[in-house]
Amino acid sequence: MAVGLGPLPTLHPVPGFELGIASAGIKRPGRRDVVVMRCAEGSHVAGVTTTNAFCAAPVIVTRERMQGAVRYLLTNTGNANAGTGEPGLVAAHRTTARLAELAGVAEAQVLPFSTGVIGEPLPVEKIEAALPAALADLSPDNWAAAASGIMTTDTLPKGASRQFQHDGVTVTVTGISKGAGMIRPNMATMLGYIATDAKVAPNVLQDLVRDAANKSFNRITIDGDTSTNDCCMLIATGQAALPEIERAEGALFGALKAAVLEVFMELAQAIVRDGEGATKFVTVEVNGGAAAQECLDVGYAVAHSPLIKTALFASDPNWGRILAAVGRAGVADLDVSKIDVFLGDVCIASRGGRFSGYTEEQGAAVMAEAEIRIRIELGRGQFSETIWTTDLSHEYVKINAEYRT
Amino acid sequence: MAVGLGPLPTLHPVPGFELGIASAGIKRPGRRDVVVMRCAEGSHVAGVTTTNAFCAAPVIVTRERMQGAVRYLLTNTGNANAGTGEPGLVAAHRTTARLAELAGVAEAQVLPFSTGVIGEPLPVEKIEAALPAALADLSPDNWAAAASGIMTTDTLPKGASRQFQHDGVTVTVTGISKGAGMIRPNMATMLGYIATDAKVAPNVLQDLVRDAANKSFNRITIDGDTSTNDCCMLIATGQAALPEIERAEGALFGALKAAVLEVFMELAQAIVRDGEGATKFVTVEVNGGAAAQECLDVGYAVAHSPLIKTALFASDPNWGRILAAVGRAGVADLDVSKIDVFLGDVCIASRGGRFSGYTEEQGAAVMAEAEIRIRIELGRGQFSETIWTTDLSHEYVKINAEYRT
Structure with a gap:
């Protein structure tokens, strides 16, 4: 019984960013539980991850790789790959290696994300088997399907989108999120993916995601329990015909920052509105x-x-x-x-x-x-x-x- | 449905310490809701009180007075006299002044304690009217009745008692407690009163109560909510025919410290066992x-x-x-x-x-x-x-x- 949360708003496509969904049948057959996101070459990715010392294997891998030339993000639901020790790391590496092989990129260019039950071995083969279908499904118009694909026990999909004009060019910021680990205990994880076609230098992008997350995802709480898998990623594809934002200043940066913060806020608040048992x-x-x-x-x-x-x-x-x-x-x-x-x-x-x-x-x-x-x-x-x-x-x-x- | 909490154990009288119970009808007519405790002349009193910045009026008064030559402790249930501002302080002063007048001591020798609903004016006249009956009821054998008298929504009274021998002399430590504020929200307050007939120097007594409370009352939690009225008092009447404990050392001090800690532990754990809705x-x-x-x-x-x-x-x-x-x-x-x-x-x-x-x-x-x-x-x-x-x-x-x- 989500509070004040309706159907998904219009989620504008982000040039240079595609999403594909497929079914690996991790928790039950037919469930569309694997989401692949592809960023155009030259994209920059920044993110904030859980502060929980028991962080999940995919979080460790994503932290190592997100500074690089990221091209793919691979998310599965139904299994958090958390509390799984060394075998969990091996499993995260295997799924991303397979996606890299299929897509013709280096393994280090793929970031893994998992959400679901803690402590069970990740079903690597099932995920691998679903990857070709997910890649075949890639499209800039799949935001809504992806918002459903990353859900675990959320009752409604969560998405937000903003556009603004700068020098006659339309810039888009679109994102999706799913229930916080703190409100989705064993189905661990708050996940958020927000993409923009603005071109943003890596250090500016990292400051932007940290600042926006601090004002949004880091200001929501249901019960104080922080999950082992929380990740919030901001992707800048740089496809908009505008100069790169190299410093945290100027009109373009200001407009982007405001749009990013609005999307983050809407996504974070949607998680609270859909909190477990929430009536207020x-x-x-x-x-x-x-x-x-x-x-x-x-x-x-x-x-x-x-x-x-x-x-x-x-x-x-x-x-x-x-x-x-x-x-x-x-x-x-x-x-x-x-x-x-x-x-x-x-x-x-x-x-x-x-x-x-x-x-x-x-x-x-x-x-x-x-x-x-x-x-x-x-x-x-x-x-x-x-x-x-x-x-x-x-x-x-x-x-x-x-x-x- | 208290967990592992049975009827009150034997509560040995403490020479030099008497308790009297009466009915002021604060919440309902006939309820025995006022408890007066009298310490023999020469007693020392030490205590720890809530760390909540919104502490109740009686806590403020007790803090000011407990270093002095305390003779009486006055407790009412049914009204916490908290969140009552300046009029609350006046009310606390009035009830203790009346008790002092009736007992023939100075007002500063009376410590007030209140527990119950927050934010309602203390019914001073009702409490004053009950004081003569409470004084007339004073007896060293009233521990069990007092344990019931300080209850609010507790389902069972809570008491603990220990005795030990030193140089052929029996030393007694007896105490009672009531539900923690954190588990008894509006009926605010964890209260504990523990008396011994050992003779203990004030600074040693203060260290003793702080140390014992830290290991017991300060280590229990139901929901993390600290009340505005928490008080735990340790009274040493000095009636046992033994030398004064002037330093935290020696066999007598060691035996007393162990007995005090056991009583504190039992009282504190009893509060958890009787926690709201507790099944574990x-x-x-x-x-x-x-x-x-x-x-x-x-x-x-x-x-x-x-x-x-x-x-x-x-x-x-x-x-x-x-x-x-x-x-x-x-x-x-x-x-x-x-x-x-x-x-x-x-x-x-x-x-x-x-x-x-x-x-x-x-x-x-x-x-x-x-x-x-x-x-x-x-x-x-x-x-x-x-x-x-x-x-x-x-x-x-x-x-x-x-x-x-």
């Missing part, structure tokens, strides 16, 4: 911090609190739980007499206690909505951070308690 | 850390993971979720190839992957028990830490979603 889409906005980190500390304390999340599920404006979470966030020398807390536009707490003008009816009206904003004003400085999360429902416990049974 | 009592033991903090980081990452907690509820030996939590705990330079994970005595994961000799049947057998030990060997050093927690059940969501409705 919750924005936690923390303003007035003396540093960005303390805003994040407060935001995550609120976003991870099971007491607040169950109150959100119950549409209960339980402001005491919010104050208590702010108070335990570990902010040094926090002066509670300067803190205001808002639910939507309603001030619920001020100066360390219930706001004098607040009524339960006001709070209840906000909590009855499917989309809720909790705003905390710390009154200590100029920093702000925003985090997106969900409520904690009966359905979440049901899904995660019964996942393997 | 879970010990998370982290060994082989390069520092205590990294053991705690790993332990809490596991203990707070909703994915692991729901798997525990389902009795599902989902080792992938445990590895993923260890991996995201933020330990610098974690070498996953050195990590072993055990469920009970069963090795489930070794060197970053599933242990070769492990079978699901072995794991399932351990998970079917009501008391489960997760042991993580980091292989980096000599530090160890242990944390106690519960599973995450349908009942937890139900209790916390419906608490105020």
Whole structure:
């Protein structure tokens, strides 16, 4: 029961970027579970990957190779190839070697991605067998099919697209994503693939993906569990008839950065909207911090609190739980007499206690909505951070308690 | 449905310490919701209190006064006097002033404690009206009644008691506790009161309570939410015919320290066993850390993971979720190839992957028990830490979603 997430929007093709989908039957026969993406020669690829020390074999391989002249990205669902040790690395190498052989490129030009159950051996032969069909399917118009192909337990495919004009040339940014590992436990992984036809120098591209991911994918949380397989890749094919962006400055860079951030945000928020058992889409906005980190500390304390999340599920404006979470966030020398807390536009707490003008009816009206904003004003400085999360429902416990049974 | 928690054990009286219970009818008429404790003249009191910046009014007052010549501790349930701002402080002062007047001591010799709903004004008159009856009820034999008197939504009262002999003299340590704020959200508060008739110098007593609380009350977690009202008090009446313990050394100090720690441990674990919706009592033991903090980081990452907690509820030996939590705990330079994970005595994961000799049947057998030990060997050093927690059940969501409705 995704919150405010409809059918896929129009996903504009990106010149120089093609996608092909095929069925390897990893979890069940007929499921289209292998996605191959091809980037035109001269493309640059940048990415951010999981910070989990137990990262999966394909993540290790992708990290090693993504600085090079990448031509293909190979994704399978149904098996995360995580917690598989040395044999997992061998398996990742085998599938990419086979794709490289079929496509006539070097093995190091293929990046592997896997998502699905942790700890099972990757079915290499099944994936290899599906590669010819995936290559034959390659087309710039396959974004929607690929968005479905990378899903695991997501209830809806996720995609976003933007275009802008620069010197009479249309530049496109299109991407797809799938459920975060933190909300898709054993079916580990948040995956995001975003491509643009702008021509971007590698160092600028890497800064762009890191910055956009920090403001989007790294600001969503369901339950605080970071997967072993998370990857977010940004591909610049350079096919647009525009000069290369060599520095993080100028009008073209600014327009691209804005479009990339919008696509990242939409994809990241879509993951939260489709969170396990989610009945609410919750924005936690923390303003007035003396540093960005303390805003994040407060935001995550609120976003991870099971007491607040169950109150959100119950549409209960339980402001005491919010104050208590702010108070335990570990902010040094926090002066509670300067803190205001808002639910939507309603001030619920001020100066360390219930706001004098607040009524339960006001709070209840906000909590009855499917989309809720909790705003905390710390009154200590100029920093702000925003985090997106969900409520904690009966359905979440049901899904995660019964996942393997 | 408390896990492994039976009727109260024998709670030996502590010479020089009396308890009296009365009804103020704060939440409902007839409920015995006010507890007065009296310490003999010359007693020393030490305590640790919540680290939540939004601490309740009585916590502020208790912190100010506990260094002095404390004679009375006044506890009410049904109202936390938290999030109540300046009027809350006035209310705390009023109730303690009234008790001081009735008892013929100075107001500063009375410590206030409150637990219950956050954000409602403390019903001062009701509490004041109950004080004469509570004073009339004072007796060294009232530990069990007091254990019930401080309960809020706890399903069972919690107490523990130890005695030891030193130079032919019997020394007693007896205590009671009530549900942690983190598991009793709006009915905020973990409260613990432990008394001994040993004579202990104030600085030694303060170190003793801090050390014991760190190893017990500060190592339990249900959902990571720290209450605004947590207090744990250790009272030494000095009535035992033994010399004062002036330093943290010697046989008497050693015996007392051991007895105090045992009582603290039993009281703290009782809180977890009675955790909201708990169906499992879970010990998370982290060994082989390069520092205590990294053991705690790993332990809490596991203990707070909703994915692991729901798997525990389902009795599902989902080792992938445990590895993923260890991996995201933020330990610098974690070498996953050195990590072993055990469920009970069963090795489930070794060197970053599933242990070769492990079978699901072995794991399932351990998970079917009501008391489960997760042991993580980091292989980096000599530090160890242990944390106690519960599973995450349908009942937890139900209790916390419906608490105020």
